[in-house]
Amino acid sequence: MLRYTLMRLGVFAGCLVAVWGLVYFGVFPAGLGDSNGMWIILLALVISAPISFVALRKERDRASIQVVQKVDRVKANLEANRSQEDEAADSAQGQAQTS
Template sequence: MLRYTVLRLLIFFGCLVFFWLVGLRNDQILLLLVSAAASVLLSFFLLRSQRDRFSEQIQDRMEKRHEAKRLAQGSVDPDSDEAAEDAELDQRPDR
């Protein structure tokens, strides 16, 4: 997450310098707004892999937490997908 934040800031400051050199020096508010908008668009496309990795980490962490909670309870939640799959398998005739 820290890496993503630093990269977002670098993109913003890069846009800020670029638009300052292009000629938006006189209107500071316009310079900030244009730089912010451009950095959001660039970050959306350039940092997609960073966001995907971060969301995978969050998903893994949540799955581990859910599994630990389930094991701590000592039983399978009757509303869970596992319980539904087990019930479906129990209803099938043996082949």
């Protein structure tokens, strides 16, 4: 998961540098007044999203498998805890009825 996040951040950083360069050289229009920095960041986000979606597909699939496995483990642990609690409650209730 960390690997995917770092790769995604790298794609964004590359797009940010590219957009900044294009705005600096006048290929892309600059933002109005003091909004130039925000314009560059937003434009880099818009450009990096589809690039990451296509270029990082395999890594995203690996990360999602890891997340699913972790969720399944947590669910199994919760179910095991529930069954232990149920067994403890049943045995306590059975002992209370025999007393």
